[in-house]
Amino acid sequence: MDSNERDYLKLELGNLLHATAGCKLTMHEPDEEGVTGKTTGVILDNAGSHGELTLQLERDEEIYTFNIATLVALARMAVIENDNAYTGPIEGQRIENVGRASDALLEVEGWVGDGKRPIVITLTDGTVLYPVSDEEGNSPGVMSGRTPDGEGFLIV
Numbered sequence: 001m002d003s004n005e006r007d008y009l010k011l012e013l014g015n016l017l018h019a020t021a022g023c024k025l026t027m028h029e030p031d032e033e034g035v036t037g038k039t040t041g042v043i044l045d046n047a048g049s050h051g052e053l054t055l056q057l058e059r060d061e062e063i064y065t066f067n068i069a070t071l072v073a074l075a076r077m078a079v080i081e082n083d084n085a086y087t088g089p090i091e092g093q094r095i096e097n098v099g100r101a102s103d104a105l106l107e108v109e110g111w112v113g114d115g116k117r118p119i120v121i122t123l124t125d126g127t128v129l130y131p132v133s134d135e136e137g138n139s140p141g142v143m144s145g146r147t148p149d150g151e152g153f154l155i156v
Helices: 003-019 068-077 103-109
Strands: 035-040 054-059 062-067 095-100 119-123 143-146 152-155
Touching: 003 062, 003 068, 054 068, 062 068
Parallel strands: none
Antiparallel strands: 035 054, 054 062, 095 119, 143 152
């Protein structure tokens, strides 16, 4: 890849991040953040030909157009350096509190009215951790654990 291609991909990534700011990382229900989209075209290529597949995202009356082949290229370059060594915002934090989800958290996640109130672990910087049923966060989940003597348990 030459420097022009790299610069173009960096620009497209920046535009994509701007267009989807505030959305869940999984992009589940982006409409909740005011993002809508549509696709056009029939050809999977990014050579600048007529009819190439594009994704148009609209947010706050601004339209962002992305070539789908370019989005695939960006996805292919995503690197997870070491799946077993998490270095995100919780590394080095300590647990400050363990309790149940607040009404505010249930509302933010869209879980009001299902009767479930998952366990919440609050870290010293205010980050909250809680189990979800799937990677889209469709409903609260359960947390499992194991005692030092090997006995398994669930926190529902």
